[in-house]
Amino acid sequence: MSEHPTRLLVTLASPALFTGPSQTGTNADTDIVTDSHGLPQLPRHRLNARLREGAVLAARSEHTDHAAAHVLTDAAVDLFGSKAGHELRNLRVGHARLPESVRAAVAWAMRQRGGSIPERLRLARAVTEAYTGYESGTEVDADGAPVDGRLRTNRALRSGLRLEAELRWAVTPTEGYVRFLARAVLATTTAGARVTRGRGRLSVALAPPGGSDPEQAHAHTVRLAGFTPAADTPKGEGR
Numbered sequence: 001m002s003e004h005p006t007r008l009l010v011t012l013a014s015p016a017l018f019t020g021p022s023q024t025g026t027n028a029d030t031d032i033v034t035d036s037h038g039l040p041q042l043p044r045h046r047l048n049a050r051l052r053e054g055a056v057l058a059a060r061s062e063h064t065d066h067a068a069a070h071v072l073t074d075a076a077v078d079l080f081g082s083k084a085g086h087e088l089r090n091l092r093v094g095h096a097r098l099p100e101s102v103r104a105a106v107a108w109a110m111r112q113r114g115g116s117i118p119e120r121l122r123l124a125r126a127v128t129e130a131y132t133g134y135e136s137g138t139e140v141d142a143d144g145a146p147v148d149g150r151l152r153t154n155r156a157l158r159s160g161l162r163l164e165a166e167l168r169w170a171v172t173p174t175e176g177y178v179r180f181l182a183r184a185v186l187a188t189t190t191a192g193a194r195v196t197r198g199r200g201r202l203s204v205a206l207a208p209p210g211g212s213d214p215e216q217a218h219a220h221t222v223r224l225a226g227f228t229p230a231a232d233t234p235k236g237e238g239r
Helices: 044-062 066-080 100-112 117-131 175-186 214-224
Strands: 007-012 091-093 132-140 146-157 162-169 202-206
Touching: 007 214, 044 066, 044 091, 044 175, 066 091, 066 175, 100 117, 117 132, 175 202, 175 214, 202 214
Parallel strands: none
Antiparallel strands: 007 162, 007 202, 091 162, 132 146
């Protein structure tokens, strides 16, 4: 095929808890993963794992025939690896990070602080706080009453945040592999902690060449997946 996907767009449809160590630390019970400049990111191994689960889901839903589903599951391993992660795979997924323009601007601001660690730390903390908020909740007992001493505060990424991940191919993919990747991407809808409580809902799509608009990326992904977009209902109909 003339082109193959090289970028993945991840849009947060709800606050997300990509828990892990941050550059600045926090007073919350759980923090979110950041890079050295305080910018939040979804680590590549977690994103790859979610895509692998989406691929398996897509394989199972596409074919009720066990043999056919098994072939697609093998394709999922070829693209994303297995849970063990020991085999070679054709696709390497990068960290889901803020756009390059944002990272470059923050890196420039950091350089202006020179070697002052306190200044750089304050800037990194401000950068993290610009993209996050705090959520608090308490554990409840069997009767629904709050448990004393079990109040927890979590740092969460704000809904609407847009991240990008690089896709690197070991071998140029066939059209069939790109179609299967697109279906795996469309089946990937959550990441992070507390997804059963409505956190970490995602809209994931393959970026069209030279584009980063989420709606255009979704339409592009649907087309690569071989699905036909639903036609708009003409005005005056369906009432």
